[in-house]
Amino acid sequence: MTISNSISIDKVISELKLVLDKKNNILTEYEERFCYAYDATAIGEKLYLPDVVVLPENTEQVAQIMKIANKYKIPVITRGAGTNLCGGCIPLKSGIVLHTSKLNKIISIDKDNLTCVAEAGVVVEKLQQEVEKLGLFYPPDPSNLKVSTIGGSVALSSSGPRCFKYGGTKDYVLGLEVVTAKGKIINIGGNTVKNVTGYNLSQLFVGSEGTLGIVTRVTLKLIPLPESKQVLLVFFDSIDDAATAVTDIISHKITPSTLDLMDQKTMDTVEQFHPTGLPTHYDAALVIEIDGIADTIFVQAKQIEEICYKNNAKDVRIAKDKKEADEIWFARRSAFGAVARMKPNVITEDAVVPRNKIPQMVKAIRKTADKYNLNVCTMGHAGDGNLHPNFSLDLRDHEEHERLEKAIEELFDAAIELGGTLSGEHGIGMSKAKFMNKVASNEVLEYMKLIKNSFDPDDILNPGKILIK
Amino acid sequence: MKKLENYSEDIYKCSKCGICLAACPVYEETGNEATLSRGFFTLLHGALNNKIPLKKLAKYLDYCTTCKACFDFCPSGISAEEIILAARSYFYEHGDISAIKKSIVKAFNSNMILKGLGFSAFIYRALQGPFWFDQLGGLSSQFNLISNIVNSQTQEYIKYKKLSPVGDKKEINAVYFPGCINNYFNASVKNATVMVCEKNGIDLDISPNFACCGIPARGIGDMQSFISLAKHNIGQIDLEQIDYLITDCATCGMVWDIYPEYLEGEYKEKALLLAQKNMNIYKFLVQFDIFLPDNVEDNKIVTYHDPCHLKRSQKVDKEPRKFLSLLPGIKFEEMKNADRCCGASGLYFLSKPGISQSISKRKAENILNTKANIVTTSCPSCKIGLSQGLSLCNRKMPVYQPVELLANIYFNKMN
Numbered sequence: 001m002t003i004s005n006s007i008s009i010d011k012v013i014s015e016l017k018l019v020l021d022k023k024n025n026i027l028t029e030y031e032e033r034f035c036y037a038y039d040a041t042a043i044g045e046k047l048y049l050p051d052v053v054v055l056p057e058n059t060e061q062v063a064q065i066m067k068i069a070n071k072y073k074i075p076v077i078t079r080g081a082g083t084n085l086c087g088g089c090i091p092l093k094s095g096i097v098l099h100t101s102k103l104n105k106i107i108s109i110d111k112d113n114l115t116c117v118a119e120a121g122v123v124v125e126k127l128q129q130e131v132e133k134l135g136l137f138y139p140p141d142p143s144n145l146k147v148s149t150i151g152g153s154v155a156l157s158s159s160g161p162r163c164f165k166y167g168g169t170k171d172y173v174l175g176l177e178v179v180t181a182k183g184k185i186i187n188i189g190g191n192t193v194k195n196v197t198g199y200n201l202s203q204l205f206v207g208s209e210g211t212l213g214i215v216t217r218v219t220l221k222l223i224p225l226p227e228s229k230q231v232l233l234v235f236f237d238s239i240d241d242a243a244t245a246v247t248d249i250i251s252h253k254i255t256p257s258t259l260d261l262m263d264q265k266t267m268d269t270v271e272q273f274h275p276t277g278l279p280t281h282y283d284a285a286l287v288i289e290i291d292g293i294a295d296t297i298f299v300q301a302k303q304i305e306e307i308c309y310k311n312n313a314k315d316v317r318i319a320k321d322k323k324e325a326d327e328i329w330f331a332r333r334s335a336f337g338a339v340a341r342m343k344p345n346v347i348t349e350d351a352v353v354p355r356n357k358i359p360q361m362v363k364a365i366r367k368t369a370d371k372y373n374l375n376v377c378t379m380g381h382a383g384d385g386n387l388h389p390n391f392s393l394d395l396r397d398h399e400e401h402e403r404l405e406k407a408i409e410e411l412f413d414a415a416i417e418l419g420g421t422l423s424g425e426h427g428i429g430m431s432k433a434k435f436m437n438k439v440a441s442n443e444v445l446e447y448m449k450l451i452k453n454s455f456d457p458d459d460i461l462n463p464g465k466i467l468i469k
Numbered sequence: 470m471k472k473l474e475n476y477s478e479d480i481y482k483c484s485k486c487g488i489c490l491a492a493c494p495v496y497e498e499t500g501n502e503a504t505l506s507r508g509f510f511t512l513l514h515g516a517l518n519n520k521i522p523l524k525k526l527a528k529y530l531d532y533c534t535t536c537k538a539c540f541d542f543c544p545s546g547i548s549a550e551e552i553i554l555a556a557r558s559y560f561y562e563h564g565d566i567s568a569i570k571k572s573i574v575k576a577f578n579s580n581m582i583l584k585g586l587g588f589s590a591f592i593y594r595a596l597q598g599p600f601w602f603d604q605l606g607g608l609s610s611q612f613n614l615i616s617n618i619v620n621s622q623t624q625e626y627i628k629y630k631k632l633s634p635v636g637d638k639k640e641i642n643a644v645y646f647p648g649c650i651n652n653y654f655n656a657s658v659k660n661a662t663v664m665v666c667e668k669n670g671i672d673l674d675i676s677p678n679f680a681c682c683g684i685p686a687r688g689i690g691d692m693q694s695f696i697s698l699a700k701h702n703i704g705q706i707d708l709e710q711i712d713y714l715i716t717d718c719a720t721c722g723m724v725w726d727i728y729p730e731y732l733e734g735e736y737k738e739k740a741l742l743l744a745q746k747n748m749n750i751y752k753f754l755v756q757f758d759i760f761l762p763d764n765v766e767d768n769k770i771v772t773y774h775d776p777c778h779l780k781r782s783q784k785v786d787k788e789p790r791k792f793l794s795l796l797p798g799i800k801f802e803e804m805k806n807a808d809r810c811c812g813a814s815g816l817y818f819l820s821k822p823g824i825s826q827s828i829s830k831r832k833a834e835n836i837l838n839t840k841a842n843i844v845t846t847s848c849p850s851c852k853i854g855l856s857q858g859l860s861l862c863n864r865k866m867p868v869y870q871p872v873e874l875l876a877n878i879y880f881n882k883m884n
């Protein structure tokens with residue numbers, strides 16, 4: 001269905017040039033397109049080159065671009081910061097990469113109604129900073145929020161450590177402006193927190209990975225900014241103790257904003273590359289953040305400390321000031337980077353299991369890594385049962401790569417057996433499309449295909465992702 | 470000196486995580502992946518694997534201001550700046566550099582440089598000449614901007630005056646490396662540095678016949694000229710006679726730190742010893758109990774811009790702030806993103822005027838938001854960036870070095 005023969009591409013490009021009036025907003029050089037053949041997914045030496053890259057500056061231009069693409073039935077792959085780990089932005093069937101880097105305006109922040117409207121390319125952290133200036137809070141916090149875009153995080157339903165208490169991106173999307181496969185601009189959802197007018201189409205777009213339409217603007221729900229917060233770092237001799245401590249904290253009706261987990265290997269690696277004085281002999285550590293009214297927090301921190309000791313914690317550190325809190329967060333946030341320094345490549349997986357199955361899942365990860373002789377550091381969000389095993393390896397070593405592929409498939413089976421699933425927050429994209437039938441029945445997949453077909457009958461929106469034809 | 474080939478592992482190590490997108494001032498303006506480190510490494514990796522001819526990349530690597538901001542964030546710890554400079558050196562050796570740069574190189578390689586007229590001075594003089602206006606086409610319509618930038622460099626705020634020291638003379642052998650701007654163009658900062666030191670009982674040794682530090686050559690990849698300038702400068706110093714090597718220019722200071730990497734044998738050893746003695750003027754001064762006159766009737770708000778080559782290369786950022794906060798009659802006000810690139814970056818403001826100006830304008834907006842009366846920095850190139858940005862915001866504001874403020878206080882108290 002896709003055309004990539006040179007004659008029509010030239011035509012497509014000349015029509016695109018009429019839409020994108022600035023010459024810097026259309027990239028046709030081989031070298032420029034080469035940069036857009038990749039996202040953060042490690043795909044090795046494979047090369048899927050787009051035919052052209054466009055940087056539209058407003059919704060109208062996006063609609064015009066989509067009209068041209070629809071006319072020639074050429075694929076459009078939307079790209080935010082290109083930081084996804086599932087090959088979501090890889091132009092598998094060439095076509096147009098539509099980069100939202102210039103759709104980066106915050107349109108409005110409504111202090112009275114606790115909502116805001118932002119263009120798709122606005123960076124999550126930037127939005128958070130702007131709303132916080134007004135005493136408001138946008139909680140979703142993918143760990144790369146410094147670069148992750150609102151559009152990308154909606155399209156992937158991203159979330160982060162704070163998900164346990166506050167939920168993820170999906171819980172904050174009220175309405176969307178979307179450009180359809182035919183180039184029409186539609187507004188779905190609304191700007192009220194309650195809304196039961198027909199099918200909830202905005203939620204359908206959350207996590208749709210650019211396969212149903214191009215999100216150009218998002219209306220988000222905000223909440224009041226918590227007065228203060230406190231961080232604790234707790235060490236355990238066994239991952240089982242850490243997991244029971246988590247359950248115990250929750251059963252005491254405490255809802256921390258973060259319940260993050262690092263295993264021994266992770267701490268060891270962090271210490272190696274970004275020394276902050278983390279002990280390296282404990283089996284696991286929890287990073288626990290609580291927020292709310294200052295007095296309550298003080299009491300809760302003490303309570304958590306007690307509960308942890310009762311569950312055989314070996315050491316509990318309560319941050320005394322902002323500096324200590326920053327240090328704890330620095331250690332946690334450096335984890336990915338540290339793993340990345342061990343070997344040239346790092347593959348981050350994203351399994352999710354029911355919370356009380358975390359110890360079994362961590363053990364399964366360790367066992368599988370041992371079996372296939374792979375280097376793995378496991379970290380994750382213990383509150384949500386979401387684990388990120390980070391494998392560090394050299395993908396040029398084909399034999400090692402093959403071992404990894406086998407290990408990953410076994411891990412998915414383990415997660416599914418424990419009642420979990422393939423992806424907590426990183427999405428399906430091209431990397432996991434082949435595993436979809438492990439978690440969804442044929443009927444479910446058929447319905448998904450029907451949905452895809454009704455939004456995008458010619459399969460020009462990010463083809464080859466989520467569903468394999 | 471590492472060659473581009475020696476960096477292939479580093480290039481491969483880029484995980485494409487994209488964290489650098491948040492750091493890069495250029496990407497903020499272009500929105501184009503081919504203009505920042507992630508794209509550069511993707512391209513370089515492609516080139517090293519024969520998917521792209523290496524020489525095609527020169528055009529893209531030219532977008533980098535070499536501000537090093539991405540290195541601070543990069544989880545894999547890869548230095549874009551180092552690798553880009555290695556690539557530029559490759560391009561230089563293979564003759565793949567742009568016409569503008571070629572003409573600079575020609576002038577630069579003529580012996581004028583070592584004989585007297587500094588390279589930077591050449592640039593500033595040339596800026597006023599018709600040649601550049603032709604070369605730079607687009608800029609010629611911006612006469613106002615250019616003349617504001619040139620003015621920012623030519624105003625000699627501080628004239629030298631011998632001041633009598635307060636207290637005893639200190640037994641310190643401090644050699645001063647003034648750099649091209651001070652030497653050949655505008656001695657205001659040099660005058661201020663010497664006056665402040667003299668007042669505090671420190672006689673700077675300013676006699677050696679130093680040449681340009683070599684950074685413009687390194688910037689375009691002409692490592693041979695860089696190395697010969699390094700040797701020339703190192704040759705001027707007697708190791709027996711030096712406790713400190715003082716610089717007030719962020720870039721010159723950085724260069725003394727990196728000379729060893731480019732040298733071998735005896736020169737390398739000497740360069741290593743000198744790198745240990747190399748110290749920025751503010752780090753040097755704040756060690757002492759600096760003399761501060763009372764009754765200064767002034768009430769100025771001052772802000773400070775961190776030069777990339779001072780904060781990121783030399784890890785000096787607290788000292789200039791401490792120095793400023795000591796000064797009587799001055800209130801220090803921090804600006805937002807004080808350590809973000811100013812946009813000038815050596816020749817960048819000439820080679821990429823559009824991007825450079827947008828970066829400078831953002832900087833100027835942050836300066837203006839502090840309500841400061843004066844903006845300070847510690848680098849002549851940054852002075853260009855700050856003046857350029859302020860000029861684009863239609864504002865005039867003096868751009869000083871912090872030592873100029875103290876020299877001025879001394880001066881007024883003496884009269």
Ligand SMILES: Cc1cc2nc3c(=O)[nH]c(=O)nc-3n(C[C@H](O)[C@H](O)[C@H](O)COP(=O)(O)OP(=O)(O)OC[C@H]3O[C@@H](n4cnc5c(N)ncnc54)[C@H](O)[C@@H]3O)c2cc1C
Nearest residue numbers: 080081082083084088143149151152155158159210215425
């Ligand atoms: C170091 C690192 C840490 C990470 N940490 C987390 C984490 O903690 N939590 C988490 O959930 N994820 C995480 N991720 C994964 C990913 O970065 C995030 O999900 C991120 O929010 C994606 O945003 P983006 O702007 O980079 O999207 P992109 O990668 O650009 O796009 C993602 C997908 O959305 C589509 N898309 C993008 N913009 C639009 C649009 N406007 N309309 C329609 N479709 C669109 C793309 O086609 C693609 O399929 C991490 C990734 C890295 C590299």
Ligand code: SF4
Nearest residue numbers: 483484486487489543
């Ligand atoms: S931050 Fe470093 S590893 Fe990540 S994309 Fe940029 S250069 Fe590559």
Ligand code: SF4
Nearest residue numbers: 493533534536537539
């Ligand atoms: S050194 Fe500065 S300009 Fe160059 S890629 Fe890194 S952040 Fe961008």
